Amino acid sequence: MTIPFPLPVTAATAALPPVILVVDDDAAHRDLHCMMLRRAGYHAEAADGGEEALRWMGQTQPALVLTDLRMPGLDGFAFVQQLRAQPRLTGLPVIMVTGDAPDLEPDRAVAAGLHALIAKPVEMGALLSAVAAALTPGRTA
Structure with missing residues (x-):
């Protein structure tokens, strides 16, 4: 199901789970991250x-993007x-994951405006904590 955003806030739309877009060229990682998010009650797209x-x-505009670092293209x-670069997406929370510890580039992550940078394999608790922090204004992971 695709939910176009922004929707007017009503009792019905307020009850919808946040949509999180999972971006990863590796199908196994993409599916695993979607499964983790769905188990926690989020609506995950891939x-x-x-x-x-x-x-x-x-x-469609998701509430948050979870993206891999190393992808072709x-x-x-x-x-x-x-x-x-797209004005309507400038404030969109983004969490990045990477499979290589040397790829963790905290200075570059801060400059890109990332909400979190997580090493793979991603632990469910760490992912959900980062997601909750990114979706809650004023909260940090």
């Missing part, structure tokens, strides 16, 4: 790369840069 995610967000940082 894209297999930055290009597909940008096309998807041309129609647009890597995670290039994807976030293109996302941030």
Whole structure:
């Protein structure tokens, strides 16, 4: 189910779970992260790369994006840069994950406006804590 945003806030729309877009070229990781989010009550959608995610967000705006760093085509940082170039998406919370500890680039993550940078394998508790913090104004992970 695709939910177009922004929706007017009503009793019906306030009860909808936040939509989180999971962007990862690895189907196993993408499916695992979607499953973790769905078990926690979120509505997870999936894209297999930055290009597909940008096309998807041309129609729908998620509440948060969870993206991999290393992907063919647009890597995670290039994807976030293109996302941030769109005025309606500049404040969209983004969490990035990576499978290689040396790829953790905290200074670059801060400059890109990421809400969190998480090493794979992603632990469910760490993911859900980062998601909750990103979706709650004024809260940090």
